[in-house]
Amino acid sequence: MKMTKPGGATSGLMLAIATVIVITANSAWAAPQDVPSRGFVWKDGAEVYAKICGYCHESNVGPVIRGRDLPAAYIRTIVRNGNRAMPSFRPSEIDDESLAKLAEYISKN
Numbered sequence: 006m007k008m009t010k011p012g013g014a015t016s017g018l019m020l021a022i023a024t025v026i027v028i029t030a031n032s033a034w035a036a037p038q039d040v041p042s043r044g045f046v047w048k049d050g051a052e053v054y055a056k057i058c059g060y061c062h063e064s065n066v067g068p069v070i071r072g073r074d075l076p077a078a079y080i081r082t083i084v085r086n087g088n089r090a091m092p093s094f095r096p097s098e099i100d101d102e103s104l105a106k107l108a109e110y111i112s113k114n
């Protein structure tokens with residue numbers, strides 16, 4: 006009669022399960038860190054304004070754009086296409102969703 010080594014098959018299985026759990030947990034954990042390589046996602050319109058637009062538009066390099074009731078569609082067009090001294094921004098810099106939030110934020114604040 007052949008005796009199974011204590012823990013042999015069972016610990017192998019447990020190790021396999023533990024490995025699967027670790028891999029699953031790791032990939033779930035890694036997801037948020039992947040964001041920058043897939044295209045950075047901004048928190049909200051105020052953040053984009055503060056970190057990008059404010060650099061010029063709060064320092065007299067560009068005209069004041071807040072509190073002027075500028076239409077959101079106009080802001081989106083200028084941001085995507087630029088206008089003379091105003092640089093254009095690509096979707097990899099400001100994704101469409103963030104741009105929509107940004108335009109809304111500027112037009113309402």
Ligand code: HEC
Binds near residue numbers: 060070083084089107
């Ligand atoms: C590098 C400086 C700079 C940055 C950064 C910048 N702008 Fe501008 N922007 C300008 C300048 C300069 C003008 C004026 C362009 C002209 O008329 O020659 C302008 C014009 C504009 C206008 C037109 C204003 C009007 O009176 O019609 C809008 C709208 C605008 N910018 C939005 C934005 C937004 C939104 C951002 C952030 C994503 C942004 N800009 C970032 C420099 C900048």
